[in-house]
Amino acid sequence: MNAIVALCHFCELHGPRTLFCTEVLHSPLPQGAGSGDISGQNEQAEEEEGGIQMSSRIRSHSPAEGASADSSSPGPKKSDMCEASGCRSLAGGHPGYVSHDKETSIKYVSHQHPNHPQLFSIVRQACVRSLSCEVCPGREGPIFFGDEQHGFVFSHTFFIKDSLARGFQRWYSIITIMMDRIYLINSWPFLLGKIRGIIDELQGKALKVFEAEQFGCPQRAQRMNTAFTPFLHQRNGNAARSLTSLTNDENLWACLHTSFAWLLKACGSRLTEKLLEGAPTEDTLVQMEKLADLKEESEGWDGSEEEKPSSQPDVVEGQELSKSSPETSLMPDCNSWNVAHRRLSVFRSLRHMRQVLGASAFRMLAWHVLMGNQVIWKARDMDLVQSAFDVLRTMLPIGCVRIIPYSDQYEEAYRCNFLGLSPHVQIPPHILSSEFAVLVEVRAATRSSLYPTLFDDEQSLNKYEFVVTSGSPVAADRVGPTILNKIEAALTNQNLSVDVVDQCLVCLKEEWMNKVKVLFKFTKVDSRPKEDTQKLLSILGAAEEDNVKLLKFWMTGLSKTYKSHLMSTVRSPTSSESRN
Secondary structure, eight states: OOOEEEEEEEETTTEEEEEEEEEEEOSOOOSOOOOOOOTTOOSSOEEEETTEEEEOOBOOOBOOTTOOTTSSOOOOOGGGSOTTSTTOSSOTTOOOEEEEETTTTEEEEEESSOSSHHHHHHHHHHHHHHTTTSOOTTSOEEEEEEETTTEEEEEEEEEEEOTTSGGGEEEEEEEEEESOHHHHHHTHHHHHHHHHHHHHHHHHHHHHHHHHHHHHSOHHHHHHHSOOOOHHHHTTTTSOOOHHHHHTOTTHHHHHHHHHHHHHHHHHHSOOOOOOOOSOOHHHHHHHHHHHHHHHHHHHHHTOSSOOOOSSOOOEESSOOOOOOGGGGGSOOSSHHHHHHHHHSSOOSHHHHHHHHOHHHHHHHHHHHHHTOEEEEEOSOHHHHHHHHHHHGGGSOGGGOEEEEEESSOOOTTTOSEEEEOTTOOOOHHHHTOTTEEEEEEEEOSSSOSSOOTTOOTTTTTTEEEEEEESSOOOTTOOOOHHHHHHHHHHHOTTSOHHHHHHHHHHHHHHHHHHHHHHHIIIIISOOOHHHHHHHHHHHTOOSHHHHHHHHHHHTTSOHHHHHHHHHHHTSHHHHHHHO
């Protein structure tokens, strides 16, 4: 965590002073660093927090160069320091402490003051504010303050018992400074608990020393019996007493360095960034429902001895399923060359299909797909038909997709909106002349070679001729649904890659599914009149005839979860009473 933890003290002579601070260094320390170990320190510090064994892997402390009191680092002048070390943590010439984190190659360095002038100024200002104006009620407890320029501060003020101080206590604070406000606020509970533990330990040690001194020489009675002395004269004799003296702990600063270093490491590793994708989309909800239905169906058939009847082709909603056909025997599969060549003879994307079919034929086909009309493909190559359906279905919500990949007989439109047929299957005349169906016939091309080279991927479909017909062909000058125009604009923009076009389709589908949800609630749940519905369509930008047809068709693709939730929420007894 990129932060600084500091211990501050309010000196009766000099005011707020920084006693000890620990900072994080991501870059190597300057040359000439000492390597002497401090006796009594472990090779590795281990802490158990919340029942989880955590190893901070902090190596033994070694002096940190550049932290000498005689160096040119910013800090208070010698004349501003108490002679009895009340304003000083490390003795003159002490190099400080440094801990190495091998896992992250980060160093935790402790001095009395930061060496960098800007950091010194920030810590100094935070110290002054934490022990003067930014104080919680009772002058003891946590508080948050700061700004973008000088950083944000978590401060916890507390008192330490001192038998020689005014009021028998001295004022301290532990502050955590960082520039990330959100991160610091989210770390409030963690920092409060850990810093409170450090404070309790310091107060406990100081209380033992205080009680021992009071037992030997009670200061309260002595002061009451002493003649009144002006405060300015009296405070010169007892204003500077070090924290090590108050706690009777010579290793206090080394222990504080270990605690502050662990605090910085643990607080930095406890929070991780995650990508929030928001609420599930309609396609996700429909997929979950389909998987649940398939699971229930499979469990039902597993528990029954009868076999599933296979007189009707399988209708696949939201997924593909190939069905065997006698025509498969006509497909050449004699050697690896033919197999590899057939794999090339497929549609790879909507842009690829548009290039193969032509702009006008593709627009007619895409219009029927978006309107929910039945799309029929007649071809010998099952892989080609399957690839065409895989590409075309990307324009629709998953709930609107019903596929029969390949069949030996015609299936009605209510069973599927994507139907693959073998060439010999007869289609009823009324379907061929219907305005609610489009037929794509794949024939052998007469103008190109039937055996293109194996690696000629762009020309792999030239052996076919695609004829797109419909009882109601889409006029070239027809405006069409808005989403179709946006799809064509994306496909014709060569600056957009195929992956970017796919993401555009996802965004467009989600945009129009949101319009479908509004229309569903407005018409099916609230039962508004036609005049209000027309006004709503104008607001949604979908008042045109093709847009209205598209919205009504896409309404069938709404998930059952959304519909049931909306019905139960809106048609509640409270809502009915308020309406009456």
